[in-house]
Amino acid sequence: MTETNRNLLRFIDACPTAWHACADLASRLLAEGYAELNETEDWPVAPGGKYFVRRNGSSLIAFRIPEGAFPGFLMMAAHTDSPAFKLRGKPDAPAAGLYTRLSVERYGSMLCAPWLDRPLSAAGRVTVRENGKLVTKLVKIDRDLMVIPNLAIHMDRTANDGKKYDIKTDMLPLFGSEKAAGRMQQLAAEAAGVTEEDLVAADLYLYPRTPGVCFGADEEYIAAPRLDDLQCVFGCFEGFLSAKAGKNAPLLCVFDNEEVGSTTKQGANSDFLVDTLWRVCEALGRDLYRSIAASFMASADNAHAVHPNHPEYADSQDRPVMNGGIVIKHHANQKYTTDAVTEAVFAEICRRAGVPVQHYSNRADLRGGTTLGNISTAHVSVDSIDIGLAQLAMHSCYETAGAQDTDYLIRAARAYYESGFCHTAEGIEL
Ligand code: ZN
Numbered sequence: 409m410t411e412t413n414r415n416l417l418r419f420i421d422a423c424p425t426a427w428h429a430c431a432d433l434a435s436r437l438l439a440e441g442y443a444e445l446n447e448t449e450d451w452p453v454a455p456g457g458k459y460f461v462r463r464n465g466s467s468l469i470a471f472r473i474p475e476g477a478f479p480g481f482l483m484m485a486a487h488t489d490s491p492a493f494k495l496r497g498k499p500d501a502p503a504a505g506l507y508t509r510l511s512v513e514r515y516g517s518m519l520c521a522p523w524l525d526r527p528l529s530a531a532g533r534v535t536v537r538e539n540g541k542l543v544t545k546l547v548k549i550d551r552d553l554m555v556i557p558n559l560a561i562h563m564d565r566t567a568n569d570g571k572k573y574d575i576k577t578d579m580l581p582l583f584g585s586e587k588a589a590g591r592m593q594q595l596a597a598e599a600a601g602v603t604e605e606d607l608v609a610a611d612l613y614l615y616p617r618t619p620g621v622c623f624g625a626d627e628e629y630i631a632a633p634r635l636d637d638l639q640c641v642f643g644c645f646e647g648f649l650s651a652k653a654g655k656n657a658p659l660l661c662v663f664d665n666e667e668v669g670s671t672t673k674q675g676a677n678s679d680f681l682v683d684t685l686w687r688v689c690e691a692l693g694r695d696l697y698r699s700i701a702a703s704f705m706a707s708a709d710n711a712h713a714v715h716p717n718h719p720e721y722a723d724s725q726d727r728p729v730m731n732g733g734i735v736i737k738h739h740a741n742q743k744y745t746t747d748a749v750t751e752a753v754f755a756e757i758c759r760r761a762g763v764p765v766q767h768y769s770n771r772a773d774l775r776g777g778t779t780l781g782n783i784s785t786a787h788v789s790v791d792s793i794d795i796g797l798a799q800l801a802m803h804s805c806y807e808t809a810g811a812q813d814t815d816y817l818i819r820a821a822r823a824y825y826e827s828g829f830c831h832t833a834e835g836i837e838l
Contacts, residue, residue, distance in 0.1 A: 409622045412646075412815050413630055417620035419642050420632050424531035424615035426466035426488035426664040427546050429638060433468055433645060433662065434460065440649060442470060447683075453691035461684060465533065465544065466664035467674035469684045470648065473657055473692065479830050480702030481685065482656045483790070484648065484821060485676065485780045486640040487666035487709060490633070491516030491803050492613040493523070493579060495530060500589045508588035509580040510554065515613065516667030520573040522804040523616070527552035528581055530592070532612040536602045547599040547610075552617055554581035581614065616805045628731060628811055635799055635807040637666070640708035643797070643814050647821020656703070657688075658825040666709070666780055676784040685788065704829055705792040706754060707745065707781030708817065710809070711735040711768045713798035726769040728798040730810030733764030734820050737779075737794040744794035745781040749836070753829065754793045754820075756838055761823035763816050766798070777802075791831070795820075 409417075423429040434444065437460045445451050445461040453459060453473060460470035466488060471481070493512035503509050531548040556579055561567055573579060584591065597607040620632025641662050648660040661684075665675035674680055689696040713730045714722040728735045736751055737744040758765045770776035781794040797817055799809040830837040 409627065410811070410815070412818065413622055413811055416630070416639065416642050416814050417632055420620055420634055420638050423488075423634070423638060424529075424548055425492075425533075425613055427533045428531065428548065429488040429641060429662065430462055430466055430468045431546055433470070433641075434462065436645075436649070437470055451687050451691050453688050455692070463678075463680050464664065464672075464674035467662060467680055469659065469661045469681065471657055471659040471684075471688065472653075473688070474653060478656050480656055480699050480704070481659045482654065482825055482827070482829055483659045483661065483681075483703060483705045484644045484824070485661045485663060485705065485707045485784055486644050487637045487664070487676075487780060488641060488662045489516070489664050489667050490636060490638070491518035491667050492615060492805075493581075495592065495610070495612040495614070500583070500592065503580075505586055507582055508584045508586060508591070510583050510592060512575070512579060512581065512614065514575050514579075517803060519801070519804045520575075520579060521571070522801075522806055523579065523614075524556045524558045526805075527555060527617040528614045529553045529617055530596070530612045531615050532610065534596055534600045534610040534612070535608050536597075536600055537606040537608060538602065542608065545600045547596055547612070549595050549599050553595070554583045554614070556581045618806055622811050624811075629808050630811045630814075631806060631808045633805055633807070635809045636710040636802050637708070639797055639799075639809055639814055640710060640817065643817030644708050644821050646818045648825060650818070651822045651825035654826040655828040655830060661784075663780060663784075669778075670780065670783045676780040677786070679787060681784060682787045700788055700790055702831060703788075703790045704750070704753065704831075705745075705781065705785060705788070705790050706824060707779060707784065707792060707794050709779040709794070709796050710799045710802060711737055711796035712802060713800055713810075715800060721771060721774070723769045723771045726767040728766045728768045730798045730800070730808070731812045732766045732798060732810070733813065733816045734758055735766055735768045735796045735798050737796060738767060738769045739776070742782055743776065743778050745785055745792035746794050750791050750793040753791070753836060753838065754795065754824070757824050757827050758820050760838070761819050763820045763823070768796070768798075
């Protein structure tokens with residue numbers, strides 16, 4: 409396994425939720441000398457500085473300010489959340505006097521079947537009473553705690569003929585015998601280091617415990633939970649951190665809640681990015697509008713590779729493959745923001761960096777998904793492109809992607825941030 413993939417799998421394993429992903433990135437940024445800004449305080453942003461800010465603990469924006477004059481911001485975006493089952497407030501659901509199950513609700517749109525018959529645990533954040541204050545803490549109960557059991561084929565002979573999953577019945581995890589009722593609260597309190605009485609509220613999600621692996625005859629592939637979109641978060645972040653100074657201010661945003669439409673206070677469809685740009689420009693005495701007009705956004709979210717067993721779902725022309733490099737996404741109705749200008753900019757940066765690019769369009773009769781780019785640029789109207797890495801089984805709890813592609817994204821992101829992008833009336837310099 410390459411060092412990049414080892415680090416990617418470590419990151420995915422450490423980050424079962426969006427809060428953990430932001431905490432992991434924040435600790436790396438602090439170690440690299442970035443200063444954390446707080447939205448409730450003044451921002452002492454100055455030339456030559458490195459900063460980051462979190463909102464809700466689950467979205468994060470990091471940026472560096474060049475020493476001298478700079479035209480605008482080179483931005484990348486990815487998302488920290490993945491589809492999962494959220495534990496409900498009163499999580500224990502007794503069954504037939506024999507078992508304790510946990511009550512769950514769906515977050516995002518997942519493939520249900522892969523969640524069955526594999527070890528699961530719970531992670532998220534809790535709010536606790538501590539020294540007279542309400543304090544938020546991350547919890548990750550690092551134990552095999554539950555399984556959502558399938559019904560045996562002998563009891564449902566139609567199980568292989570297309571199964572409809574009823575969340576309130578089929579997807580309740582088995583947590584223990586009838587004696588386990590109430591134990592979830594206790595385990596969450598223990599994980600947070602408080603008594604049960606001091607645990608006031610919780611946002612806890614199930615996560616699969618199956619570790620990520622490289623597989624294939626030549627270990628060509630990587631399989632892991634949450635590749636959509638932690639693979640892009642990781643790749644963009646490594647490229648952002650390692651980029652030498654370019655002409656513009658490099659900025660990376662990772663947003664929560666993409667899987668539920670981004671319309672939350674910390675999602676891409678919020679004012680988090682524009683607020684951040686506004687406050688940075690104000691601190692530097694810059695004109696916000698001119699800065700935005702000179703900026704560029706690359707939104708990175710994984711794309712569908714041609715499926716080995718179902719190639720017919722791919723477009724006849726745009727057929728991305730795993731290990732084929734950066735996928736540029738196209739959509740005539742602008743669910744993906746790519747256009748002839750932005751494609752040319754990013755493809756040229758990749759060409760100069762020796763990173764291959766390929767193209768994705770939905771098969772013309774399929775609706776496809778949405779992503780961050782067009783939502784984010786509705787608030788910050790900049791030239792924008794949608795990119796991603798090719799993967800299989802998107803929204804399974806165990807997805808497959810190319811083992812080489814994360815390196816391609818790191819190299820592309822680094823080259824992008826280091827570029828001399830400058831959009832003038834005469835044309836675009838890189
Ligand atoms: Zn995604």
